[in-house]
Amino acid sequence: MPISAPNLSDFDATSLFSLHDRLLDTRPSIARALGDRLIARHARYPIVIFCTIVLIFAIWGCANVRVDMREEYFLPLGAPSRAFLQDYREMFGKTTQFLEIVIDDPVEYEEPNVRDSIIEILDVAVSSGFASRTVSWLVEFAKFEKNTIYDINADTFVPVVNLVFLQTDPYKRFASDISFDRHQTQIVRSRMYLELTQKGINERASLAQLLLSKSRAVHLPMSIRAPFTMSLKHDISVISSGIFVFGVSLVCLLVFSLFLLGQPALTFVLLFTSVAVLAETVGYVTHWGVPMNAITITMALSANMLASVIVMAFCYSYSVSGKQQMRAGVRIQYTFQATFLPVVFACLVPVITYLPLFAVDAPIIIHIWKVLLVNSAATLIHYLFFIPNLCLLFSIHMPAFTSVNCTDCCCDMEDDSSIYYIPTTARAVHPEGIYQHTSYTYSVPKSMVNGGPPNYLAITGPPLESNYAGDYVRANVERTRTRRARRISEVSRTLLPKLL
Structure with missing residues (x-):
């Protein structure tokens, strides 16, 4: 390529849209037809019902999630x-019916409030239906204390437990449950x-959290x-850790989308889609029998980034669909044409x-594949x-609900003697000027406008012929009749017959 070849160093927004509209392929295609069908007026209610059902079943699955x-x-x-593991579980399966509660540090067991607190914690599990009974040396010692002749106080508590209670036949089975210091003076x-x-057994993690x-x-x-x-700590903390990581990712998406694109509507669509896709992934894999653990949750969070990228690609293509495609339906068709096959x-x-x-x-391979399939x-x-x-919703319906009608608020201030400037000389309209619209839905971030390709030279067509004055009169003067003038006309028509 010669260095002296003619080229433009960069494009402004108008030149970019002009080039885009010249290169735009508007021929009928399957993707355009699909986009037109999906936003058709008669398809909106079925789509809303379908999306609601999808979200309801996803939330139901999330409520019944199983951590394992x-x-x-x-x-x-x-x-x-x-x-070997299966045989071992079958031979010693009853051990899974027990949950160990360990107090690792020295506590004042001789204090009545400490003992009552420990016993109350054990009773909560029984009263909630998680446990059928408790096996506790402290509960048995409370019964032993009522029938013993020894005086038990803060000084004699540990010697009585060590030398009397654990040496009695019914209570020898608790000897391995109590550890003393080397001087045998403290538990x-x-x-x-x-x-x-x-x-x-089924809700062991919930019981542990309680x-x-x-x-x-x-x-x-x-x-x-x-x-x-395998890890009770894992079962307890994996859901909370996953929610924390997902929250951090949402904050990052929020900040970067607002900073790079500057569109609050795009940010809302991005956050909603990320939350909904993750909820649907977790909910439906739960219905499919996949347990939640560190591996499956990590895979779901990683795959969820695909949805975020697709949302940004869709919304950006929708916002830069060109100035000639002003209707939202045509923009949707263009967006499907641009993104359908890549998605x-x-x-x-x-x-x-x-x-x-x-x-x-290995079962974990199948679990990961199910997560990928449901997420896709x-x-x-x-x-x-x-x-x-x-x-x-954000480009048509929301502006329709929030826009202010000029004829209802400010046009009453106009008078019939208002002066309007009407140009009387025809002016040639530059072909690039037809793109200077203000009704475009989204603005294009300057950071995303790419430089022009080498050897590109913008070639414009001949000037457009137009009767500018006549168009201006028809578009503006005939529209400036105010409600005050209409009310005067109505009053005149009402009073004139009476006067005659």
Whole structure:
């Protein structure tokens, strides 16, 4: 390419739209026809009903989400270690019915309020239906204290527990549940149990959160352990951690979308779509039997970024659809023409390219694929049904509700003797001037206007012939009849017959 080739260094907004409209392909296509059908007036109510049903079932699934992390999820179906774990659970399955409550630091067990607080925490689990009974040395010691002849106070509590209570036959089974310091003068650690009901087994994480909240309220150093649970701490904190990470991502999307694009409507559509797609992903994979854990939640959060990118691409294409396409319906058709194939491939490629991993028959592989499939389906549903109608809502319906009618507020101040300037000489209109509209829905950020291509030279057509004065009179003078003049005319027509 010669260095001296004619070119334009950059484009302003008017030149950009002029070039865009010259290169625009407005021929009929499948994508344009699809966009026209999806925003048709007769299709709006069915779309609203369909979207409502989708969101209701998604919320229902989120309410019934199941948090679970097991070793078997990472093992192939025919692995010997998996068979060993299954046999071990069958032989010692009853141990899963117990929940260990451990007080790790020294506490004043001899104080009545401390003992009452511990017993009350255990009773909450029983009264809530999570546990059928408690196995606690402290409860048994309270019964022992009522029947003993020993004087139990702050000085004699530990010796009586160590030398008398734990040496009695019915209470020897608690010897492994109490740990003393090396001088045998203080209880440094104790353990108690809850025998869980089926509800407690299924909702072990909820029970643990309930007990921990009660212990924090009374300042007890309590921890909870569950046999055959890979990580009870993981089960308790994975949902809250996922919500925190998602909240941080929403804040980042909010800030960057406002900073880069400067469109509050686009920001709202972006945030709504991100929240809805994640809720639909979690809800529908829960209906499909996929447990929530650190891996599946991380995959759902990562895949949710695809929906955010698609929303920004759709809304940006809608806002820069050209000055010749002023109607919202035509803009939607153009947006589908520009984004339909990229969006479809972006949703299908991750699902299809993941299929070779099915050579590993671990359940976690299937769980991740289900998350990808549901997320892609939810993203496509929003792309086809939610986002176009939201764009119509913010570009047509919302301005119609919030706009102020000039004839109702300010035109009454005009008088019949108002002076209007009417140009009488015809002027040639520059071809680029036809793009100087003010009714464009979105503005184009200056940061997103690209430089002109090399060797491009703007070639304009001949001047347009127009009767500017006549158009101006018809468009403005005939429209300036005010309501005051109309009221005078009506009064004249009413009073004239009476006077005659």
